[in-house]
Amino acid sequence: MEKIINEPIAGTFGWLHVGGTKVTLPDEIKEQEIALAKGETKTVFLEDDGSLLSIKAKLPENAKLHLILLRRSEAAKSCFTDVRVRLEDGAEFTWHRFILGGKETYDNVSVELAGKGSRFAADLGYDLKDEEKADVNCEAIHLGKKSESRIRSFGVLAKKAGKLLRGTIDFRRGCAGSIGNETEDVLLLDDTVHNQSVPMILCTEEDVVGNHGATIGRPEERLLYYMASRGIDETQALELLSRAKLEAVLHQIPEEDIQQTIREAKGWT
Amino acid sequence: MSAEKTYVEDVDRSFYDFRFEDRDNYRVSSGLTEEIIRQISKEKHDPDWMLEFRLQSLKVFEQMPMTTWGPSIKGLDLQNIVTYVRPNTERMHAKWEEVPENIKETFERLGIPQSERESLAGVGAQYDSELVYHNVRKEVADLGVVYTDIESALRGEYADMIRERFMKLVPPTDHKFAALHGAVWSGGSFVYVPPGVTVEIPLQSYFRLNAPGAGQFEHTLIIVDKGANLHFIEGCSAPKYNVANLHAGCVELYVGENATLRYSTIENWSKNMYNLNTKRARVEKGGKVEWVSGSFGSHVSYLYPMSILKGEGARCEFTGVTFAGAGQNLDTGCKIVHDAPKTTSYVNTRSISKSGGISTFRSAVVVTAKAENSKSSVSCESLMLDDESRSDTIPVMDVRTNQADIGHEAKIGRISDEAIFYLMSRGLSEEDARALIVSGFAENVSKELPLEYAVEMNNLIRIEMKGAIG
Numbered sequence: 001m002e003k004i005i006n007e008p009i010a011g012t013f014g015w016l017h018v019g020g021t022k023v024t025l026p027d028e029i030k031e032q033e034i035a036l037a038k039g040e041t042k043t044v045f046l047e048d049d050g051s052l053l054s055i056k057a058k059l060p061e062n063a064k065l066h067l068i069l070l071r072r073s074e075a076a077k078s079c080f081t082d083v084r085v086r087l088e089d090g091a092e093f094t095w096h097r098f099i100l101g102g103k104e105t106y107d108n109v110s111v112e113l114a115g116k117g118s119r120f121a122a123d124l125g126y127d128l129k130d131e132e133k134a135d136v137n138c139e140a141i142h143l144g145k146k147s148e149s150r151i152r153s154f155g156v157l158a159k160k161a162g163k164l165l166r167g168t169i170d171f172r173r174g175c176a177g178s179i180g181n182e183t184e185d186v187l188l189l190d191d192t193v194h195n196q197s198v199p200m201i202l203c204t205e206e207d208v209v210g211n212h213g214a215t216i217g218r219p220e221e222r223l224l225y226y227m228a229s230r231g232i233d234e235t236q237a238l239e240l241l242s243r244a245k246l247e248a249v250l251h252q253i254p255e256e257d258i259q260q261t262i263r264e265a266k267g268w269t
Numbered sequence: 270m271s272a273e274k275t276y277v278e279d280v281d282r283s284f285y286d287f288r289f290e291d292r293d294n295y296r297v298s299s300g301l302t303e304e305i306i307r308q309i310s311k312e313k314h315d316p317d318w319m320l321e322f323r324l325q326s327l328k329v330f331e332q333m334p335m336t337t338w339g340p341s342i343k344g345l346d347l348q349n350i351v352t353y354v355r356p357n358t359e360r361m362h363a364k365w366e367e368v369p370e371n372i373k374e375t376f377e378r379l380g381i382p383q384s385e386r387e388s389l390a391g392v393g394a395q396y397d398s399e400l401v402y403h404n405v406r407k408e409v410a411d412l413g414v415v416y417t418d419i420e421s422a423l424r425g426e427y428a429d430m431i432r433e434r435f436m437k438l439v440p441p442t443d444h445k446f447a448a449l450h451g452a453v454w455s456g457g458s459f460v461y462v463p464p465g466v467t468v469e470i471p472l473q474s475y476f477r478l479n480a481p482g483a484g485q486f487e488h489t490l491i492i493v494d495k496g497a498n499l500h501f502i503e504g505c506s507a508p509k510y511n512v513a514n515l516h517a518g519c520v521e522l523y524v525g526e527n528a529t530l531r532y533s534t535i536e537n538w539s540k541n542m543y544n545l546n547t548k549r550a551r552v553e554k555g556g557k558v559e560w561v562s563g564s565f566g567s568h569v570s571y572l573y574p575m576s577i578l579k580g581e582g583a584r585c586e587f588t589g590v591t592f593a594g595a596g597q598n599l600d601t602g603c604k605i606v607h608d609a610p611k612t613t614s615y616v617n618t619r620s621i622s623k624s625g626g627i628s629t630f631r632s633a634v635v636v637t638a639k640a641e642n643s644k645s646s647v648s649c650e651s652l653m654l655d656d657e658s659r660s661d662t663i664p665v666m667d668v669r670t671n672q673a674d675i676g677h678e679a680k681i682g683r684i685s686d687e688a689i690f691y692l693m694s695r696g697l698s699e700e701d702a703r704a705l706i707v708s709g710f711a712e713n714v715s716k717e718l719p720l721e722y723a724v725e726m727n728n729l730i731r732i733e734m735k736g737a738i739g
Binding site for chain 1: 654656659663670672680
C-alpha cells in the first residue's frame with residue numbers, strides 16, 4: 001500500500017522535500033496496545049523485523065512506560081514503526097530508539113502530553129553507513145499544564161548514509177508552565193552523506209519555554225589532534241567518537257541487560 | 270512575582286495611514302488576462318522580448334498551483350486586483366519640484382526628500398505602478414554608479430546587462446507569485462556599481478501603494494561589481510483600505526568578487542496588504558551580502574530573502590526582526606545555499622507576537638557537496654507577549670558534505686521573571702524593566718541601521734510601553 005508517512009505538524013518549503021515521505025507499506029501490520037494501570041511502571045524492549053509495527057498506549061495518572069526499540073544493522077528489509085502515546089496527569093513516557101543500520105528505517109512517534117505534569121523523553125541514537133537511510137518524525141504535543149518534553153538525538157553518518165529527523169515541540173494553548181527542549185548532535189564522516197534536520201517549535205501559549213540546539217558536522221580537529229597526541233590514530237579516534245554518540249543514549253537505559261544486548265548487536269564487548 | 274502583564278502597543282501606523290483621493294492617470298481592468306498583459310507591455314513600451322517574457326510568465330502562472338504550507342491567502346482574489354495603475358504624472362522626474370503635488374506631499378510626509386538631503390546618495394520613489402522620482406547625487410554618478418528606473422535602463426546602454434540577468438535568479442517557474450511578477454512587473458530600480466567603487470552613503474528606494482485594490486510589482490536589479498561596496502535601503506508603506514492589496518515585488522542582487530552589498534528593508538505595508546515578495550542574491554568569490562530586514566506591516570507576509578553563495582569564501586549575514594500584531598500573519602525568514610568551498614553564513618532573528626498576531630520564522634540552510642569547509646550559524650528567538658498569539662519556528666538544515674560545521678539554536682518564551690527581578694533589584698520599576706527588555710529584544714536590527722537617516726525606522730521601532738494592566 002502506497003502512503004505518505006511521517007508528515008510533520010507544520011509544512012515548509014516544498015523544494016526541500018522534508019514534508020511527508022511517500023513509501024510502500026508492508027502488507028503485514030503488527031498492532032500492539034500497551035495498557036498500564038495508574039502508577040504502574042513498565043519497560044518494553046522490541047526489535048523490529050521488517051513489518052509495520054504500530055504501538056498505541058494511553059498512560060493513566062503517574063504511569064510510566066519505557067519503550068526501547070532496536071534496529072539491527074544486518075536487517076535487510078525496510079522497517080516502519082508508528083508509536084502514538086497519550087499521557088494523563090503525572091504520566092511519563094520514555095522512548096529510546098537505536099538504529100544501528102538496516103536498509104531503510106521509518107519511525108513516527110507522536111506523544112500527547114495531555115495531563116498536568118506529564119513528561120516525555122525521546123532519545124534517538126543511530127549509526128548509519130553505506131546507503132542506509134533513517135527517516136524519523138518525532139512530535140511532542142503539549143496540552144497539559146507544566147508538561148515537559150525532551151527530544152535528543154545523537155548519531156553518525158558515513159559513506160552514502162542519509163538521515164532525516166523532524167522533531168516538533170508543539171505548545172498548544174493552555175499548556176502554561178510547560179518546557180520543551182530539543183538537541184541534536186550529528187557526526188558526519190564522509191563527504192557523500194546527507195543529513196536533514198527539521199527542528200520545529202510551534203507555540204500558541206505564552207507561559208512556556210522552548211529551546212532547540214543543533215550541531216552538525218565533522219569531528220573537531222582539536223579533538224582528533226588531542227587523541228593523536230595520546231597515541232590514538234584517526235581511525236580509532238573516529239570509532240571512539242562514533243561509539244560515544246550511541247553510548248550517550250545507551251547510558252540512559254537503566255536495564256543493564258538491555259544495554260548489553262544493544263552493545264552486542266553493535267559488536268562491542 | 271506579580272501576575273500583571275505589561276501591555277505592548279501595536280506599532281503606531283497612523284503616521285503612514287493617510288491617503289489621497291484616487292486620481293491616477295491610467296489603470297488596467299482588474300484580473301489577469303493576456304489582453305491585460307499586452308496593455309501593460311504597451312503602456313511601458315517594452316522591447317519585444319519582454320512582451321514574450323510576460324506572456325510566457327502568464328502561462329506559468331496559470332499552470333502553477335498555490336503553495337500549501339504557509340499562511341492562508343484565501344482573502345486575496347486576483348480577479349479583484351488591478352495589476353497596473355499609472356499615477357497622475359506622465360513621466361519620472363529628476364527634480365523634486367516637478368513631482369505632482371499630491372504625490373510630493375505623500376513622500377514629504379514620509380520624510381523621503383528630507384532623508385535624501387541629509388543622508389542618502391540617491392533616492393527612487395515609486396507611487397503605485399511607476400517610479401515618479403529618481404535622483405542620484407552628482408558625486409556618486411561621477412564615480413560611474415548607475416541608479417535609475419529599470420524601464421529606462423531596459424532601453425538604454427544597459428539593456429543587454431539587464432536582459433542577461435532579468436529574472437534569472439528568480440525565474441517565473443520559482444513559484445506562482447514569481448510567475449505573476451514576471452507577467453505584470455512594473456517600476457523598480459536598476460543599480461550598477463562599477464568595480465572597486467565604494468558608495469559611502471546609502472541609496473534608497475521607497476515604494477508607496479496608494480490605490481485601493483491594486484497590486485505593486487516593482488523589480489529591483491542590483492549589480493555590485495568586483496570589489497565594490499553598496500548599502501541599499503528599501504522602504505514600503507501604504508494607507509489602509511478595506512479591500513485586499515497585493516505586493517509581489519522581486520529583488521535580484523548580483524554581488525561580484527570581493528564586493529559587499531548591504532540590503533536593508535523596513536517593511537510597513539498596511540494591514541490589508543498581502544506581501545508576497547521574493548528576494549534573492551548571488552554572491553561570487555569573496556563577496557558578501559548582508560540583509561537587514563524589519564517586518565512590521567502587512568496582513569499576510571511570505572518573505573524569505575535567499576542567498577546563493579556561489580563563489581569560494583562568499584559570505585552572508587541575515588539580521589531580521591518581525592513584529593506581528595492583531596490581524597497579522599507574518600511568515601518571514603531566510604534561505605541560504607552554500608554552493609562553494611569556505612562559504613559562511615550567520616543568521617540572527619527576533620520575532621515578537623501580540624494581540625493574536627502570528628509570527629513564523631522559517632529558514633533553510635542548504636550545504637551542497639561542493640561547500641567544503643563551510644560554516645553556518647543560525648540563531649532565532651521568539652517572544653510571546655500574550656496567550657492569544659502564535660509564534661512558530663520552522664528551520665531546515667540540509668547538509669551534503671562532512672566538511673562543514675553547522676550550528677542552529679532557537680528559543681521561544683516570554684519575558685523572563687528572573688531578568689525583571691534583576692533589573693528591579695537595580696532600581697527599575699517593573700514597568701520600566703519590562704519596557705527595557707522588549708526594546709532590547711529588537712535591538713539586533715535597529716543597531717544595524719544607519720541612525721542618521723532612519724526616518725522610517727524611527728517611527729516603526731517606537732514600541733510604546735504603557736502601564737501594567739491585568
